[in-house]
Amino acid sequence: MPMAAHLMEVLQLLIGGLANGCIYGLVALGFVLIYKASEGVNFAQGDMMMLGAFIALGLGNEGQLGLSFWLAVPLAIALMFGIGWTVERVVVRQLFGQPQFALVILTIAMGFVFRFIAGSIWGYSPLVLETPFAGVNLSLGGVVISLADLIAIVVTLVLTVALWAFFAFTKVGLAAQASSQNQMASYIVGVPVMKINALTWGLSGAVATVAGVLYATRGAIDPNIGLLGIKAFAAAVIGGLGSLPGALLGGLLIGIIEPIAGRYAPGELAIMSPYILMLVVLVTRPGGLFAQIHMKKV
Amino acid sequence: MRVVFKKSYDRDIDLHEHWLDRAKIAVLLAVMAALPFLVGNYYLAEAANTLIWALAGMGLMIAVGHTGQVSLGHAAFLAIGAYTDAGLMNAGMPFWIAFPVAGLAAGLFGAVIAIPAVRLSGIYLAIATLAVFVIVEELIIMLEPITGGVGGTMAPSISLMGISFDRYGALANFYWLVLGIVALVTWGYANLMRSPTGRSFLAVRDSEVSARSLGINVTRTKALAFGLSAGVTGLGGALMGHYIGFFNYELFSIFISINLLLVVTIGGLGFIQGAFLGAILITGMPQVIAILRDTVNASTGIDLASLPGIDTMMFSVLLIGFILFEPTGLYGRWLKIRTWFEIFPLARRDMFRRHKTYLKTERMR
Numbered sequence: 001m002p003m004a005a006h007l008m009e010v011l012q013l014l015i016g017g018l019a020n021g022c023i024y025g026l027v028a029l030g031f032v033l034i035y036k037a038s039e040g041v042n043f044a045q046g047d048m049m050m051l052g053a054f055i056a057l058g059l060g061n062e063g064q065l066g067l068s069f070w071l072a073v074p075l076a077i078a079l080m081f082g083i084g085w086t087v088e089r090v091v092v093r094q095l096f097g098q099p100q101f102a103l104v105i106l107t108i109a110m111g112f113v114f115r116f117i118a119g120s121i122w123g124y125s126p127l128v129l130e131t132p133f134a135g136v137n138l139s140l141g142g143v144v145i146s147l148a149d150l151i152a153i154v155v156t157l158v159l160t161v162a163l164w165a166f167f168a169f170t171k172v173g174l175a176a177q178a179s180s181q182n183q184m185a186s187y188i189v190g191v192p193v194m195k196i197n198a199l200t201w202g203l204s205g206a207v208a209t210v211a212g213v214l215y216a217t218r219g220a221i222d223p224n225i226g227l228l229g230i231k232a233f234a235a236a237v238i239g240g241l242g243s244l245p246g247a248l249l250g251g252l253l254i255g256i257i258e259p260i261a262g263r264y265a266p267g268e269l270a271i272m273s274p275y276i277l278m279l280v281v282l283v284t285r286p287g288g289l290f291a292q293i294h295m296k297k298v
Numbered sequence: 299m300r301v302v303f304k305k306s307y308d309r310d311i312d313l314h315e316h317w318l319d320r321a322k323i324a325v326l327l328a329v330m331a332a333l334p335f336l337v338g339n340y341y342l343a344e345a346a347n348t349l350i351w352a353l354a355g356m357g358l359m360i361a362v363g364h365t366g367q368v369s370l371g372h373a374a375f376l377a378i379g380a381y382t383d384a385g386l387m388n389a390g391m392p393f394w395i396a397f398p399v400a401g402l403a404a405g406l407f408g409a410v411i412a413i414p415a416v417r418l419s420g421i422y423l424a425i426a427t428l429a430v431f432v433i434v435e436e437l438i439i440m441l442e443p444i445t446g447g448v449g450g451t452m453a454p455s456i457s458l459m460g461i462s463f464d465r466y467g468a469l470a471n472f473y474w475l476v477l478g479i480v481a482l483v484t485w486g487y488a489n490l491m492r493s494p495t496g497r498s499f500l501a502v503r504d505s506e507v508s509a510r511s512l513g514i515n516v517t518r519t520k521a522l523a524f525g526l527s528a529g530v531t532g533l534g535g536a537l538m539g540h541y542i543g544f545f546n547y548e549l550f551s552i553f554i555s556i557n558l559l560l561v562v563t564i565g566g567l568g569f570i571q572g573a574f575l576g577a578i579l580i581t582g583m584p585q586v587i588a589i590l591r592d593t594v595n596a597s598t599g600i601d602l603a604s605l606p607g608i609d610t611m612m613f614s615v616l617l618i619g620f621i622l623f624e625p626t627g628l629y630g631r632w633l634k635i636r637t638w639f640e641i642f643p644l645a646r647r648d649m650f651r652r653h654k655t656y657l658k659t660e661r662m663r
């Protein structure tokens with residue numbers, strides 16, 4: 001293969017990987033949001049993404065409710081915000097003050113419930129979300145970029161910056177960080193810990209929906225795409241749980257490594273690659289790339 | 299209420315506090331051993347399956363219940379146990395060598411993983427084990443000459459000293475073999491928990507800082523516990539391989555890991571008995587669901603079988619219910635009921651009140 005064509009191919013892989021990575025990053029953002037606010041880990045994040053995508057599909061597709069895409073997506077986001085908020089209010093709040101792994105097991109189980117709900121309503125065969133920009137491609141000097149990929153990248157960047165600003169500058173965001181560091185102390189100084197937790201769950205539901213819709217614009221969805229959450233989890237850990245830019249970076253790394261490994265290594269190795277990367281990061285830097293763990297000084 | 303009169307300090311760490319406890323265990327063992335004469339082949343096979351799950355559950359219990367290390371990847375150790383055992387036996391080794399080696403291989407693998415992984419706490423460990431699981435699953439597919447890859451492999455039938463323990467041909471023998479192994483492991487486990495090693499597991503679970511200040515090597519203890527846990531689960535996996543007969547990598551899916559977690563959580567974290575109760579529940583539930591499905595179908599005409607995944611859904615709802623309302627599991631509930639009867643008029647409502655620990659960040663350690 002000539003050098004130039006080879007370079008083009010790699011570039012093409014990189015762009016596809018980047019768009020994929022953005023979606024991993026967005027799901028990872030959802031993890032990180034909840035982790036940042038309550039230091040709980042929501043293993044159902046991938047399934048929330050799946051549910052969000054299906055709700056958008058149910059509202060927007062021709063055969064279903066048939067709303068316009070631009071109306072269906074915000075509606076789905078709002079609905080998922082409500083679902084996330086409700087889940088916190090009804091279920092997760094009961095675990096307040098329990099050991100962390102109780103939440104892990106609970107959310108794993110919740111993921112199965114979500115999958116069952118989606119499967120019973122929309123079935124288990126792959127469905128395609130109808131979008132106004134399906135199949136539109138841009139050509140940039142020999143590299144073909146689909147509009148869906150471009151939108152995924154842009155939306156992710158904007159969302160990450162917005163969320164980062166929310167945690168760094170707004171009063172609510174700071175309160176959320178405080179409550180994750182020490183619930184009792186922040187309760188004493190007047191942070192409404194419970195309300196903040198519910199809000200972050202809602203927010204992470206909304207982010208998951210955005211990820212789900214972006215995922216659906218790039219391919220068919222079925223109730224098992226929630227398993228992507230595991231990969232997104234690896235992304236969050238690589239970046240360092242609790243760091244928003246870290247989550248995005250982790251997602252991008254995984255997104256890029258996967259197609260490259262798939263191109264140059266056997267298929268099984270490509271599937272393993274995100275997890276190997278994660279283990280390497282965990283062993284060398286246990287807190288992730290943007291470590292949030294500090295040794296306590298006595 | 300019975301009074302135990304202790305005449306020496308050794309009585310404090312006795313396996314059974316009272317001779318009645320010992321008698322109960324003996325009766326239970328006798329009934330289990332007589333089971334082949336009492337029930338038909340179908341239920342005998344189910345009983346063997348339950349015992350195998352209990353064995354695997356006990357393995358996970360060492361890590362989750364007694365050392366406080368959550369693992370989402372124990373299906374990997376099941377797989378290693380099953381493939382090592384089947385591989386060695388296919389290569390001509392007898393069962394009595396292949397079986398312990400399978401446990402040892404899974405245990406060593408677990409310990410090797412644990413050494414870097416125990417630096418990670420709580421949630422990170424859970425994720426790392428999940429990653430290990432995915433890697434092992436792919437490795438199984440890659441190592442086709444040994445594992446049979448996607449096609450799968452066969453666990454040959456067991457025969458010791460000329461006696462057949464074939465799962466189909468001599469089910470009663472197979473059942474007794476499983477029962478014997480499970481009883482031995484349980485006995486060893488119960489004894490381990492009253493030894494200094496077992497106590498140090500509990501100490502690490504309850505507070506790493508205080509364990510360290512008492513002179514316990516936390517890293518070593520955690521690695522040892524994880525290795526033991528993986529080893530016992532590996533033994534369970536080897537038996538599971540023989541029970542299923544022919545298997546490929548799909549037998550050891552992520553759902554098996556989660557089912558195992560279900561066994562220990564619903565059974566009762568931190569109790570050996572919990573692993574058994576959980577195993578009974580997880581192997582009995584599909585039967586109950588099947589019966590329920592038929593009754594619902596016959597009485598209302600609603601065909602539940604048209605909703606795929608309803609089993610998993612019911613398991614999940616059950617799990618959520620237990621986590622929310624009875625975090626100590628079935629065995630914890632049983633303890634509460636028993637105590638209520640034992641001290642009959644004196645039971646108070648807050649006797650088993652849970653302590654709430656308000657979250658302090660993991661980011662400061």
